[in-house]
Amino acid sequence: GENVEQHPSTLSVQEGDSAVIKCTYSDSASNYFPWYKQELGKGPQLIIDIRSNVGEKKDQRIAVTLNKTAKHFSLHITETQPEDSAVYFCAAQSTGTASKLTFGTGTRLQVTL
Amino acid sequence: NAGVTQTPKFQVLKTGQSMTLQCAQDMNHNSMYWYRQDPGMGLRLIYYSASEGTTDKGEVPNGYNVSRLNKREFSLRLESAAPSQTSVYFCAIHSLDRDGYTFGSGTRLTVV
Numbered sequence: 001g002e003n004v005e006q007h008p009s010t011l012s013v014q015e016g017d018s019a020v021i022k023c024t025y026s027d028s029a030s031n032y033f034p035w036y037k038q039e040l041g042k043g044p045q046l047i048i049d050i051r052s053n054v055g056e057k058k059d060q061r062i063a064v065t066l067n068k069t070a071k072h073f074s075l076h077i078t079e080t081q082p083e084d085s086a087v088y089f090c091a092a093q094s095t096g097t098a099s100k101l102t103f104g105t106g107t108r109l110q111v112t113l
Numbered sequence: 114n115a116g117v118t119q120t121p122k123f124q125v126l127k128t129g130q131s132m133t134l135q136c137a138q139d140m141n142h143n144s145m146y147w148y149r150q151d152p153g154m155g156l157r158l159i160y161y162s163a164s165e166g167t168t169d170k171g172e173v174p175n176g177y178n179v180s181r182l183n184k185r186e187f188s189l190r191l192e193s194a195a196p197s198q199t200s201v202y203f204c205a206i207h208s209l210d211r212d213g214y215t216f217g218s219g220t221r222l223t224v225v
Contacts, residue, residue, distance in 0.1 A: 001172070009153070034213050043117075043203055043216030044156070089155060099144060099207050100171070101214060105155040 002027040004092050006104025013080050014112055021107045023090035024072040032093035033066060033073045034101070037086045044089055048075070080111045116140040119204050119217035126194045126224045134189040134220050136204030144207040145187035146171075146214070147179060149200040156203065162187055194224045 003026040013019050025033075031052040036044035050057045050064045050073065057064050061080075066073040077084055090104040120135045136145065143164045148156040158171030162181040176198060178190045191198060201221050205214040 006155070032212065036216075041218075043205075043218050044214075045216070046213035049212055099209065100146075100158060100161060102158075103148075103156040105153060 002030055002092050002094050002102040004090060004102050004104045006090050006107060008107060009105065010108045010110070012110045012112060015080060015082060017080055019075075019077045019080055019084070019109055019111075021075045021088055021090070021109075022072060023074070023092075023104050024070075025092040025102075026071065027092065027094060028068075028071065030092040030094055032099075033064070034091050034093070035062075035064060035075050036089045036091065036103075038089065038106075039086050047088075077109075080109075082111050082113065085109055085111045116215050117204055117206055117217035119202075119220050121220060122218070123221050124223070126191075126222065128195060128224060130194050131190070131192050132194065132222075133191075134202055134204075134222075136187045136189070136217060137185050138187075138206045138215075139185070140206060140208070140215065141184065142206040142208040142215075143184070144209075145181065146205040146207070147177075147187070147189045148203045148205060149173065149198075150203060150219075151200050159189065159202075191222075194222075196224045198222065199224045 006023045034049035037047045038044040063076040088107045091101040118137045146161040147159040160179040162168045165184045180188045204217040
């Protein structure tokens with residue numbers, strides 16, 4: 001089955017700096033890669049995603065890049081703000097009708113003032 | 114987490130007790146999932162249901178059973194709870210005509 005590795009497990013940046021979280025996946029058939037943000041006491045929420053036919057996608061301060069050949073994808077947050085502090089999960093979706101997601105182990109991002 | 118309701122939000126069980134975690138959706142999605150979240154291990158799939166009346170095992174199904182009696186509801190049952198099942202449980206839904214999962218707000222379960 002699919003295996004997703006995520007690094008780093010914790011990340012501390014100063015407000016205004018950029019943050020980068022990296023993930024690798026094992027199944028070359030995976031074709032959908034979402035990123036989720038989880039705030040304390042809440043369920044994960046989708047913040048951005050990318051499909052395998054696209055190399056980069058941006059949404060305001062957030063961007064995701066995908067390298068299919070190397071089987072890795074990254075989340076980039078620019079101009080970080082305190083409200084960006086949360087746990088971020090990457091995931092990869094296997095093909096098939098059930099659309100199962102395999103998640104990375106999470107990155108705790110702390111944005112300090 | 115509009116659209117996915119999980120009950121209860123918190124539960125403490127004694128080892129060997131049984132309980133059912135409930136998940137209900139109002140978004141008419143076909144697929145429903147149960148994940149558990151443990152520190153340092155991310156979200157791991159327990160069981161899923163691609164459509165009403167069907168269920169399949171995920172990555173960590175041992176000690177759990179599920180039931181998808183109708184399109185709205187997908188329950189997770191612990192027949193004999195063990196301390197290793199202490200975790201936060203999330204229900205999620207998905208539709209083939211849109212990307213991404215929608216998660217419930219979770220059930221925090223402690224087995225003592």
